[in-house]
Amino acid sequence: GENVEQHPSTLSVQEGDSAVIKCTYSDSASNYFPWYKQELGKGPQLIIDIRSNVGEKKDQRIAVTLNKTAKHFSLHITETQPEDSAVYFCAASSAGSQGNLIFGKGTKLSVKP
């Protein structure tokens, strides 16, 4: 079955710097890759997603890139702010699945003012 690996597990950056979180997946049939942000005491919240027919997607300070050949995808946050501090999860889902998201272990991002 699908396995998603996420790195790093913790990431500390200065406010204004960029942050990059990387994930790899094992199932070449996966075609949907969301990223979730989880703040303390809250459930995961979708921040951006990408489907396998697209190589890159951007939404203001957040971008995701997908390399299907290498089976990896990355989250890029530019001009980081303290409110970006949270745990970020990548996930992957296979074609035909209606909800079986396979999550990475998460990255705890700390943005220092």
Place this chain on the structure above:
Amino acid sequence: EPEVTQTPSHQVTQMGQEVILRCVPISNHLYFYWYRQILGQKVEFLVSFYNNEISEKSEIFDDQFSVERPDGSNFTLKIRSTKLEDSAMYFCASSENGVVWSTEAFFGQGTRLTVV
């Protein structure tokens, strides 16, 4: 903004007891999900539910687990005889369409289940 709500926020139960975790999905959503997150570990898929039946389930979702939509608004997860290893944060989620087709699955804030 519509949201998925879960109750209770924290549940403590004795090993062997039955628990029911409750969720109110977003009203126009058709797909419902349960996930769990053991402390310090990955968020894991348990089950998806559509049209009043289970559409997909993981290996974790064994005979001790069941889901139900008892009325038009609630979606419940029942654990029949809790074990210590069931201690985790349980997240309910819903989406307008299946996750792969929909733009978003909305998650609730979670129920922390502690089995003692």
